[in-house]
Amino acid sequence: MFTLTKRQINIIELMIQSDDFLTADCLAKKLNVSSRTIHNDIHTIELFLKNYSIRMEKTPSKGMRLAAERGSIEKILNDVHGNHNRDLDYKERRILVYLTLLLNEKVSYDMLCGICHSAKQTAVNDVNDVEQTMIADGLTLHRKQGYGLYLSGEEYRFRLAFEKLVYALDSRSPVLSEIRKQIGHVSTEELKAGIQEVTNLEFKYDAVTDLLMAYFVYRNSLNKVLTDGNPFRNYLDTNIESSLSALQYQEAETLYLCKIISNSLVSQLPLSREQNVGERIAGELIEKLDRIQKIGDKETLRKELTVHLDSAISRMDNNVSVRNDLLEEIRMSIPLLYEFTKKEIISIEKKYGLEFNENEIAYIAMYISSAFESSINFEFKPKVLLVCTFGMASSQLLKSRLITNLPECEIEGPLSIEQAKQYLQKNSADLIITTVLFETDNRNILVVNPLLSIQEINAIRSSLLQLSYKNSCQSFIASYKKEQNTVLAIKDIVAEENIQITDKEYHWKEAIQVAGQPLIKAGSITVSYVNRMIRAVEEYGPYMVLVEGVAFVHAGNNDGIYEDCSSVLVLKKPIRFGDRNVKKVNCIVVIGAKNKDDTNLLNLAYIFEKQKNRLLLEKPTITVREVLEMNGSIGNDELIHCDHTEVNVDCSDWQDAIRAVGNLLVKTGDIEYGYVEKMIQAVKDMGPYIVLMPGFALAHFEPCAEVRNTSVSLITLNKPVEFGSVNDPVNVVMCLACTDKSSHISLLSQIAEKLLTEGYLERLARCTDRWQLYQIINE
Amino acid sequence: MANPRIQAVCGFGCGSSLMLRMKIDSILKQHGLEAFTFTGDVGTCLANECDVIFISNELAERIADRARVPIVVINNFMNTKEVEQKVLDYYKTLEQ
Numbered sequence: 101m102f103t104l105t106k107r108q109i110n111i112i113e114l115m116i117q118s119d120d121f122l123t124a125d126c127l128a129k130k131l132n133v134s135s136r137t138i139h140n141d142i143h144t145i146e147l148f149l150k151n152y153s154i155r156m157e158k159t160p161s162k163g164m165r166l167a168a169e170r171g172s173i174e175k176i177l178n179d180v181h182g183n184h185n186r187d188l189d190y191k192e193r194r195i196l197v198y199l200t201l202l203l204n205e206k207v208s209y210d211m212l213c214g215i216c217h218s219a220k221q222t223a224v225n226d227v228n229d230v231e232q233t234m235i236a237d238g239l240t241l242h243r244k245q246g247y248g249l250y251l252s253g254e255e256y257r258f259r260l261a262f263e264k265l266v267y268a269l270d271s272r273s274p275v276l277s278e279i280r281k282q283i284g285h286v287s288t289e290e291l292k293a294g295i296q297e298v299t300n301l302e303f304k305y306d307a308v309t310d311l312l313m314a315y316f317v318y319r320n321s322l323n324k325v326l327t328d329g330n331p332f333r334n335y336l337d338t339n340i341e342s343s344l345s346a347l348q349y350q351e352a353e354t355l356y357l358c359k360i361i362s363n364s365l366v367s368q369l370p371l372s373r374e375q376n377v378g379e380r381i382a383g384e385l386i387e388k389l390d391r392i393q394k395i396g397d398k399e400t401l402r403k404e405l406t407v408h409l410d411s412a413i414s415r416m417d418n419n420v421s422v423r424n425d426l427l428e429e430i431r432m433s434i435p436l437l438y439e440f441t442k443k444e445i446i447s448i449e450k451k452y453g454l455e456f457n458e459n460e461i462a463y464i465a466m467y468i469s470s471a472f473e474s475s476i477n478f479e480f481k482p483k484v485l486l487v488c489t490f491g492m493a494s495s496q497l498l499k500s501r502l503i504t505n506l507p508e509c510e511i512e513g514p515l516s517i518e519q520a521k522q523y524l525q526k527n528s529a530d531l532i533i534t535t536v537l538f539e540t541d542n543r544n545i546l547v548v549n550p551l552l553s554i555q556e557i558n559a560i561r562s563s564l565l566q567l568s569y570k571n572s573c574q575s576f577i578a579s580y581k582k583e584q585n586t587v588l589a590i591k592d593i594v595a596e597e598n599i600q601i602t603d604k605e606y607h608w609k610e611a612i613q614v615a616g617q618p619l620i621k622a623g624s625i626t627v628s629y630v631n632r633m634i635r636a637v638e639e640y641g642p643y644m645v646l647v648e649g650v651a652f653v654h655a656g657n658n659d660g661i662y663e664d665c666s667s668v669l670v671l672k673k674p675i676r677f678g679d680r681n682v683k684k685v686n687c688i689v690v691i692g693a694k695n696k697d698d699t700n701l702l703n704l705a706y707i708f709e710k711q712k713n714r715l716l717l718e719k720p721t722i723t724v725r726e727v728l729e730m731n732g733s734i735g736n737d738e739l740i741h742c743d744h745t746e747v748n749v750d751c752s753d754w755q756d757a758i759r760a761v762g763n764l765l766v767k768t769g770d771i772e773y774g775y776v777e778k779m780i781q782a783v784k785d786m787g788p789y790i791v792l793m794p795g796f797a798l799a800h801f802e803p804c805a806e807v808r809n810t811s812v813s814l815i816t817l818n819k820p821v822e823f824g825s826v827n828d829p830v831n832v833v834m835c836l837a838c839t840d841k842s843s844h845i846s847l848l849s850q851i852a853e854k855l856l857t858e859g860y861l862e863r864l865a866r867c868t869d870r871w872q873l874y875q876i877i878n879e
Numbered sequence: 880m881a882n883p884r885i886q887a888v889c890g891f892g893c894g895s896s897l898m899l900r901m902k903i904d905s906i907l908k909q910h911g912l913e914a915f916t917f918t919g920d921v922g923t924c925l926a927n928e929c930d931v932i933f934i935s936n937e938l939a940e941r942i943a944d945r946a947r948v949p950i951v952v953i954n955n956f957m958n959t960k961e962v963e964q965k966v967l968d969y970y971k972t973l974e975q
Contacts, residue, residue, distance in 0.1 A: 782890050782891075786890050786921060786937060786938055786941070787937030787938065788937055789889065789890065789895070789935035789936065789937035789938050790889075790890070790894075790895060792895050792898060792935075792955065792956035792957050793955045793956060793957035793958060794955065796957070798894055798895050798898070800890075800891065800893070800894035800895070801890075801891060802890075802891035802892070802893060802920065803893065825937070826936065826954050827954065827955060836894050838893055838894075841892065841893045844893070844897075845897065848894075848897055848898065848901075849897075849901050852898045852901055852902070852957070855957055856902075856957055856959065
């Protein structure tokens with residue numbers, strides 16, 4: 101009987117579908133082979149078609165088509181589908197090429213042609229195509245003249261690649277048998293008997309597992325032994341692992357073997373649920389994440405997640421436990437994304453009658469987190485200010501070293517201390533690197549040696565990492581809550597007796613103990629839970645400072661906790677938090693999460709992220725009641741941003757006052773400093789008409805290039821200044837910057853309305869802290 | 880008689896003049912008066928067609944000698960009484 105390969109059938113089908121002529125090139129493109137291969141196939145097809153008395157019509161300039169009646173074509177299709185020798189499609193062929201290279205220490209193109217039934221050009225193309233994947237897998241492809249092709253790389257890379265490829269194949273794929281043929285001399289019987297003996301488990305070995313075992317035996321016979329078992333450590337059934345050690349392989353090999361068996365255990369147990377549950381869950385998760393942050397490459401994430409979820413689901417169905425050594429670290433280092441994943445999984449899992457445990461959730465959180473982080477805009481370009489008083493030579497050297505080592509940063513300087521202070525009045529810096537002791541209120545200062553040691557570079561890197569971590573946390577919290585409808589206040593989450601305010605300056609460890617005290621008293625957590633929280637900070641660093649100035653601490657749900665609970669400690673004097681990469685905090689929030697559907701972390705992080713609340717934390721007279729009332733409302737009617745207010749500013753004259761109020765907008769990047777100078781010049785040119793009413797001046801200029809965003813700032817003065825106006829002296833100064841002549845009208849009219857209220861200006865002038873001022877402006 | 884065109888003027892026609900205009904608007908409304916109000920900057924206000932200019936004390940002298948329409952000088956832009964009085968005074972001149 102004459103048989104056709106899958107590709108040849110494809111060609112016939114394409115010809116039937118197309119009424120027109122097709123060229124060999126066009127077919128080659130569609131099927132991803134060379135046109136030489138197509139010509140060979142066409143030759144076979146012509147022979148085949150003779151049985152049906154159908155002729156292939158070939159016209160040199162147009163191409164080929166079938167000259168046949170509809171009835172006879174249907175007959176051909178029936179015949180070819182019922183009875184064909186399955187050939188490889190493009191994907192399978194590349195897998196076969198890759199596997200062949202993993203199996204043989206020397207491969208020639210001719211050999212690949214024979215194995216894949218393709219023309220030599222196709223084999224060359226396939227090898228080229230697959231090389232990128234090899235590189236990504238950590239393997240190097242060598243093309244040695246007069247010898248052939250071979251791969252090099254670490255042994256575990258070979259094993260991982262082999263495993264990945266084999267799992268990617270359909271269990272009926274002819275590639276499996278072809279590969280098994282290539283290592284036909286390797287027997288797995290002895291190994292299987294050994295496994296059965298030590299584990300007392302009856303295994304049914306499918307073709308995939310058998311192949312993986314054969315590879316295991318084969319590599320060991322070549323003395324290519326694994327030295328590092330860690331890549332295989334995570335998916336282990338610990339019972340099997342300990343039994344297998346009786347087989348006396350190297351530890352790493354035992355781990356590898358255990359992984360093969362655990363996977364096989366899972367795959368041979370029947371799947372009781374619908375096939376595509378994993379894919380559907382992946383789809384739902386991605387959709388939820390996408391609403392918070394547009395995901396760049398959804399398709400890849402969907403595929404990866406589906407593969408992971410499918411195996412997680414079958415593990416769950418078959419009660420196979422996975423160990424996740426990273427669980428603790430994941431929960432500590434990506435707490436927000438972990439909580440998010442947990443919350444979403446819980447809302448999805450019930451629908452499918454599943455229950456994911458924390459280990460599985462942590463794995464899923466890793467996929468979600470990496471997708472999130474790669475998708476948030478990396479427009480973030482840290483601004484680094486270099487302060488240096490050494491001679492030009494050493495400071496220039498330092499600068500050039502910084503530029504080479506930190507290409508992602510914008511580096512300003514070197515400036516002397518005086519210059520730097522002036523610079524910081526008008527500009528912001530994410531990180532200050534200095535060779536001399538330099539005092540400012542900026543929290544990120546690193547003192548380095550002008551010659552910049554490796555350790556110092558690492559310290560800078562780590563500091564920048566923290567910055568970008570903070571950015572991604574804040575962007576997550578901000579976008580996460582846009583999705584939520586309910587506005588929660590602290591009082592909805594934390595009981596009044598669990599809120600403490602102190603003016604003591606505790607060591608951070610002590611502060612965590614104090615913060616946890618009410619919860620211990622109430623019997624919600626134990627002392628060991630508190631100790632575990634402290635250890636987590638020691639081990640993972642101050643990752644838990646999710647919001648500037650606020651540390652969120654917690655431990656695991658088996659670390660001595662009886663119920664969901666939380667407490668807050670407000671520190672009137674900020675303390676240094678953590679031993680490494682120290683951050684200053686003025687609030688510690690203890691999260692006790694016993695039940696996995698607890699979302700207090702997300703909710704509290706959202707509330708504390710609100711600037712108005714962080715401002716309240718700085719208020720010297722803060723009360724427990726005020727803390728309880730803190731809420732997450734966005735405050736659409738915020739007229740002036742709290743960063744744009746300041747109380748009791750010391751100014752010597754009216755120019756100073758305009759600079760002070762204008763710089764608040766410069767600092768947040770809403771205007772450039774040039775605008776401030778223009779406002780001053782305007783008063784010089786046109787007189788103090790900007791003093792609109794007694795005690796109040798509105799500094800402004802016309803819309804111009806120096807204005808980036810329409811914005812308003814306001815300060816009160818410690819001592820009033822004279823503008824030379826009939827309305828002197830002035831103690832409240834407002835700055836207005838607008839991008840055009842209309843965008844600010846509604847904003848300004850609201851402010852004007854307030855200013856016109858009897859006694860309003862006096863109330864502003866009397867404010868003693870920013871919080872009060874902010875409240876009065878935005879009330 | 881057509882509604883008067885009132886121009887509120889400051890240095891740039893977008894900050895304080897806007898506040899003054901809003902003030903004038905609210906007073907007109909209170910008294911049931913109608914007018915077309917708009918803002919202008921001190922450099923170009925004389926080229927704008929209008930019936931009266933409301934302007935601050937400091938800026939007034941810059942245009943006083945060239946203006947062909949009445950100029951009303953306001954000391955305190957936010958003082959309702961002052962602005963109200965001056966707006967009503969202006970309307971009185973229209974009746975004559």
